[in-house]
Amino acid sequence: xxxxxxRIFRMVEKPARxxxxxxxxxVKNKEDVKVRFAFCFPDLYEVGMSHLGMKILxxxxxxxxxxxCERVFAPDVDMEKQLRDNGLPLFAIESRDGxxxxxxxxxxxxxxxxxxxxxxxxxxxxxxxxxxxxxxxKNLVVAGGPCACNPEPMTDxxxxxxxGEGEEVLPEIVALYKKAKDEGWTKEQYLxxxxxIPGVYIPSLYEVEYHEDGTVCRFLPKEGAPMxxxxxxxxxxxxxxxxxxxxxxxxxxxxxxxxxxxxxxCIRGCRFCQAGFIYRPVREKHADTLCRNAHDLCDSTxxxxxxxxxxxxxxxxxxEPLLDGLLPWTEKEYVNIAxxxxxxxxxSESMLEKITKVRKSGLTFAAEAGTQRMRDVINKNVTEExxxxxxxxxxxxxxxxxxxxxxxxxxxxxxxxxxxxxxTAQKVVDLYYSLxxxxxxxxxxxxxxxxxxxxxxxxxxxFEPQDTMEELQRKQQLMLHRLHSxxxxxxxxxxxxxxxxxxxxxxxxxxxxxxxxxxxxxxxxDGWDEHFKxxxxxxxxxxxxxxxxxxxxxxxxxxxxxxxxxxxxGVSKEFLIRxxxxxxxxxxxxxxxxxCAGCGVTALKGGSCFE
Amino acid sequence: xxxxxxxxxxxxxxxxxxxxxxxxxxxxxxxxxxLGYESLCECVDFRLLEEIPLEELAARIGxxxxxxxxxxxxxxxxxxASEIGSADYEIAFSVLGxxxxxxxxxxxxxxxxxxxxxxxxxxxxxxxxxxxxxxxxSALSCEGGRFRFQxxxxxxxxxxxxxxxLFEAFFGFSGLTADEISxxxxxxxxxxxxxxx
Numbered sequence: 001x002x003x004x005x006x007r008i009f010r011m012v013e014k015p016a017r018x019x020x021x022x023x024x025x026x027v028k029n030k031e032d033v034k035v036r037f038a039f040c041f042p043d044l045y046e047v048g049m050s051h052l053g054m055k056i057l058x059x060x061x062x063x064x065x066x067x068x069c070e071r072v073f074a075p076d077v078d079m080e081k082q083l084r085d086n087g088l089p090l091f092a093i094e095s096r097d098g099x100x101x102x103x104x105x106x107x108x109x110x111x112x113x114x115x116x117x118x119x120x121x122x123x124x125x126x127x128x129x130x131x132x133x134x135x136x137x138k139n140l141v142v143a144g145g146p147c148a149c150n151p152e153p154m155t156d157x158x159x160x161x162x163x164g165e166g167e168e169v170l171p172e173i174v175a176l177y178k179k180a181k182d183e184g185w186t187k188e189q190y191l192x193x194x195x196x197i198p199g200v201y202i203p204s205l206y207e208v209e210y211h212e213d214g215t216v217c218r219f220l221p222k223e224g225a226p227m228x229x230x231x232x233x234x235x236x237x238x239x240x241x242x243x244x245x246x247x248x249x250x251x252x253x254x255x256x257x258x259x260x261x262x263x264x265x266c267i268r269g270c271r272f273c274q275a276g277f278i279y280r281p282v283r284e285k286h287a288d289t290l291c292r293n294a295h296d297l298c299d300s301t302x303x304x305x306x307x308x309x310x311x312x313x314x315x316x317x318x319x320e321p322l323l324d325g326l327l328p329w330t331e332k333e334y335v336n337i338a339x340x341x342x343x344x345x346x347x348s349e350s351m352l353e354k355i356t357k358v359r360k361s362g363l364t365f366a367a368e369a370g371t372q373r374m375r376d377v378i379n380k381n382v383t384e385e386x387x388x389x390x391x392x393x394x395x396x397x398x399x400x401x402x403x404x405x406x407x408x409x410x411x412x413x414x415x416x417x418x419x420x421x422x423x424t425a426q427k428v429v430d431l432y433y434s435l436x437x438x439x440x441x442x443x444x445x446x447x448x449x450x451x452x453x454x455x456x457x458x459x460x461x462x463f464e465p466q467d468t469m470e471e472l473q474r475k476q477q478l479m480l481h482r483l484h485s486x487x488x489x490x491x492x493x494x495x496x497x498x499x500x501x502x503x504x505x506x507x508x509x510x511x512x513x514x515x516x517x518x519x520x521x522x523x524x525x526d527g528w529d530e531h532f533k534x535x536x537x538x539x540x541x542x543x544x545x546x547x548x549x550x551x552x553x554x555x556x557x558x559x560x561x562x563x564x565x566x567x568x569x570g571v572s573k574e575f576l577i578r579x580x581x582x583x584x585x586x587x588x589x590x591x592x593x594x595x596c597a598g599c600g601v602t603a604l605k606g607g608s609c610f611e
Numbered sequence: 612x613x614x615x616x617x618x619x620x621x622x623x624x625x626x627x628x629x630x631x632x633x634x635x636x637x638x639x640x641x642x643x644x645x646l647g648y649e650s651l652c653e654c655v656d657f658r659l660l661e662e663i664p665l666e667e668l669a670a671r672i673g674x675x676x677x678x679x680x681x682x683x684x685x686x687x688x689x690x691x692a693s694e695i696g697s698a699d700y701e702i703a704f705s706v707l708g709x710x711x712x713x714x715x716x717x718x719x720x721x722x723x724x725x726x727x728x729x730x731x732x733x734x735x736x737x738x739x740x741x742x743x744x745x746x747x748x749s750a751l752s753c754e755g756g757r758f759r760f761q762x763x764x765x766x767x768x769x770x771x772x773x774x775x776x777l778f779e780a781f782f783g784f785s786g787l788t789a790d791e792i793s794x795x796x797x798x799x800x801x802x803x804x805x806x807x808x
Contacts, residue, residue: 007791010647023617023677248677250614302617302675304635333620334628334636
């Protein structure tokens, strides 16, 4: 163990965030490995440890005896102070070695508001934040995750991006690194060679030209770098690596349970949902593979809860057989099955019964919008009947509370649509009291969680302006005035946070200097309301001469070159334009299983998505 | 708690679960240990639904625990957790920039007083308590600049003294500050003075 004195851990809250030693964490002898990889999550331990992708890649990289992958999380402010005051570097949990000792430093970019966290973590380790200031091959900074679909705002800092799924490409770039280290390559040699690996984007190999109005004119790839860079996907999910165990934390984390990924992609094509497009095509794992994975995991971790994760779990075609395969042993072993991401239109009584066998967990449904017209615009394909029918089944099954997700600020939205959110919730309340056999003497509780819409790349709404903050705040107040029942609780996202998220989601390379300025002036952990400094962000824009409204609130013409057109996620722009036009006319598109909408992603898969 | 529940579950033995809405594996720590302390002697109760030789039980749980936890022995409960009376602690610390004799003298001065009032805070209230009658035996030694204080303190559900209260008293009286404090619980006793089992 290296230079981090024990007393540091006594000075901070929740020391188990940093001390390591958890069950199933992997400690190797650093003399015995060729490549040391630091898997960095630019948020707190409790958030990062809940992330399934990190668990998968951690186990996968450590299968190689020549590689040691360790975990690094963003320290909370108290730990950061201890490190800075004592001149100590940010360290990896397993070895407690400083990050600067690592060959490769990998970040997962889950959310635009973690960008300053990346800079802060590098700086805390004494590593230069800008890629051009890191001259050698060592401390190569790589990144993946959903934000890698438009990595442009982070290209000043990251050497290599991996758009798409990481299980194949990550071991490939690590293998190339081993070779580079053995043969003494320069960083430039390595990057030029890595650019030939499919699904690798090396920002230093591209120039971007802009029009006078600030929009992108064109991208200029150098040294034969690919244009566009096509994302990687795993073709057969049944054969892909899945860990037999998870690191089991000592402290409570956000998702503290066994997690099972049952499918990737989503058949629905909701027009606001980035995940629904960037994770295409839909691929399922077989129920028997999953049942085996699940039992292995519960045995090795001791978790009492198993969550079936996907973008829309009730669309998984083998859900009933899977539950039937799981229940005999989960019930005996007191393992509760959690099924998040249920759709409101296919939630059956038998499923309700199955998932409440051991322990009852909360029910959350995404209605997304308050009127039928609005739900048709976003292609949610859910009716009010579906919403009320599902709530009825839940109430009849003994539930007295439900949570409903909504969004405001959607394209074409009117005040009537906004008020529809509250009206829908009120109908759910009224429904409860109209049922003869609702739980006696108990009041109903309907929680409405209302997010502000953020237009994202690779969705049909990528061309749309975001509502201004003032408009979003006006709509929030509008809802509040409509609300007359104590049975409904209403919460919403901070409009300022959604605004910054919108800027970076569709940002270009020039925003790198905004991230840097904001970080230098104290922005960090921006995803946490208590740390979010909106004033500093606004100052960062004015100091760097960039207009945030240009990125967040501007409508893009269909023929504009968008910064993320450097990437090929399989979904064609023509398809997105078609969907955008259908949205304007409130015309829905059937789900992929009913009818192929021709999004173009079959080119990645080689063949159609469904037989 | 969580670490133990999960370890017990990994043994694949059949344990008794609570029977409410959210069944969980029943566990009870006789005298829960504060965050950041070490211990050589923790007792935890649970119920098994199958018979297994005690040595084998100890070995199976030991194998399932994370690194750093060791099962000393398994046995049927003899005493009740509510009858715990005291515990021995060993507290090691350094004092920067002060001589050995100076610190020892300050310590003797502090704990040799007839009364040692300290402010004890709980979730419900704050009150001044006198530490003196709660400390049964104590000794202080020094080796290579590192001080070692051993004390038997009132423990259990009736009266429980956190060893850190001693430090607050010491800081208050002497104006000195200790550094690199580490606390280890070494033995837990029944009210009648026997080692708790």
